[in-house]
Amino acid sequence: MDKNGPTSFGTTVAGIGDIDGDGFADIAVGEYEWDNLRGRVTLYSGIGNGEPIKPFCIGDGVDQVCPCDNHATNDGGCANSSGNGAVLTHTGTHSIDRDDLSFVVSNAIPGQPCLLIQGGTKVSFPFRDGSLCMGNPTERMEVVFLDGSGSGQTTVSISTEGNVSPVQRTWYQAWYRDPGGVSPCGTHSNFTNGVEVLWRI
DSSP states (O other), X not given: XXXXXXXXXXXXXXXXXXXXXXXXXXEETTTEEEETTTTXXXXXXXXXXXXXXXXXXXXXXXXXXXXXXXXOSSSSSSBOTTSSBOEXXXXXXXXXXXOOOEEEEEXXXXXXXXXXEEEEEEEEEEETTEEEEEEXXXXXXXXXXXXXXXXXXXXXXXXXXXXXXXXXXXXEEEEEXXXXXXXXXXXXXXXXXXXXXXXBO
């Protein structure tokens, strides 16, 4: 079977390329795709909109209303004492077998710790200087110490530490200290935007 354009698997389906951008050639969105790691076609549980990993909970006053009108314009969380929102992005894929997903924090406060948290539900309410957008059950994934530019990256296995399974959705945010100067709402901590992941094999 040609992984780039299979013509049959149970019923006839047409190869449509890598629609969701995960590096795997999709056979039918939301149905089957070729699994390079197993060398066979497997059931695919992709998000219907083709975005298995996507940002949410942007502190721009539209997606999320920040607690003291400390909205930001850089696609991160609510504004911190630097005037920016801290941004959470990712590298790697949503594949449990590949186990290559990591998260990157930027535009936070230099030299401060931040905590990556995994949530099992999607919520939305003001918390500290930011918006808390993922909820119970929660897992504390890793403490990352930010460098001189307010950036840092996780090093643990996200899928292992989070005990995730295929077809499961999880939501992530980083909670970081903001003690320098006066934080916008005066609570001295804040959150990045969130990242939603729909896991696959």
